[in-house]
Amino acid sequence: MDAGGQRRVPWGRQPDIQKREEYFRLMDQGVSSREACRIIGINRRTGKRWRNGRAASSGNLAAPPVRRPLPTDKPSRYLREADRIHIADRLREKASIRTIAAELSRSPSTISREIRRNGVLYKSSGVWAYRPWAAQRRAEARRPRPKPGKIGQCAELRDFIQDHLQRRWSPEQICHALRARFPDRPEMHVTHETIYQALYVQGRGELRRELARSLRTGRTMRRPHRQSFKRQPRMSKDMVMISDRPAEVADRAIPGHWEGDLIIGKAHKSAIGTLVERSSRFVALVHLPEGRRPSEMRDALIETIGTLPAQLRRSLTWDQGSEMAMHKQFSVATDMPVYFCDPGSPWQRGSNENTNGLLRQYFPKGTDLARYSRQELDEVATELNSRPRKTLGWETPAERLAKLLTPTS
Known part of the structure; x- marks a missing residue:
């Protein structure tokens, strides 16, 4: 019964997609996960699984995090499906990349990169085509995080880096040596920041943690730069400056x-x-x-x-x-x-x-x-x-x- 004595009409079973949208809308408003789950009538574990995904176990398959729906009335840093449909339509009309970018209020490089990454080359005809729905699926498949690191996927690269870290080479020296040693193998090329991330970011596990002590500082955690103490003059006799x-x-x-x-x-x-x-x-x-x-x-x-x-x-x-x-x-x-x-x-x-x-x-x-x-x-x-x-x-x-x-x- 409600406050006026009227019997409340039950909501009934709602589709999961509506509950998910409502759950994330409440979270965006600052409502706690526990309270949002109570309001929409789901178990707290369900909300946690939507946010963080689920690891594989003996009784369950792994599940990725649910992609949060993007509000259609606000600008997004990501291209939406409607944007990709617009790109495909304008490409058929032979519009230039810069024209399409201006119409979508995007950088021309964003549009160019989208077409290059999510287009398809049909080998039978040799024709390059951009299909908006296929492009949307590819973009969504690439979005989940965390992604496997480059170092962790290549045993040869990992062994090369670990060997040179043990020899006290800096990450930047190692990166240059990789490019000189393997000029035609881009899978063996990394930046020095990639090596630092593999050493310092907890849970990556791509490089042995103790190798951080082989770096110049010997630190296992990054520290911000700080102003050093100024030394005072201690000698003033017969000095040539x-x-x-x-x-x-x-x-x-x-x-x-x-x-x-x-x-x-x-x-x-x-x-x-x-x-x-x-x-x-x-x-x-x-x-x-x-x-x-x-x-x-x-x-x-x-x-x-x-x-x-x-x-x-x-x-x-x-x-x-x-x-x-x-x-x-x-x-x-x-x-x-x-x-x-x-x-x-x-x-x-x-x-x-x-x-x-x-x-x-x-x-x-x-x-x-x-x-x-x-x-x-x-x-x-x-x-x-x-x-x-x-x-x-x-x-x-x-x-x-x-x-x-x-x-x-």
């Missing part, structure tokens, strides 16, 4: 100009010196087993620089760390001037900052760096110098340096 550095250093045309810094170990008690040649990004590591006091830094730098040929000893750019307090003595011993960056300006040694990030794959933060031998440092430098670099046109630093040192006839 970077603004007085010769112009030939800035254009990277002549080899022999280096950038240097330290990576610090556990509890700030150990360190490794890093040197990067600006033209080739060639890396040399400075062994500091006894610490980083100015005298120890001076002697270690003199020893490392002394192994280089004369044409590779032109200048050194460093930050204002106190470990370089004896830079004058270093310059006298090596005939190599030292230039200092402005405070809090790490971008003035961009190549060195990038290299320090690469080295953290080998020497993670919190590691006692004093335990590494000279031989181990040389092995790490050799591995870095044999990895292709995007900034070098995918040459390795060793290849670029050899090319720069080879006299041209």
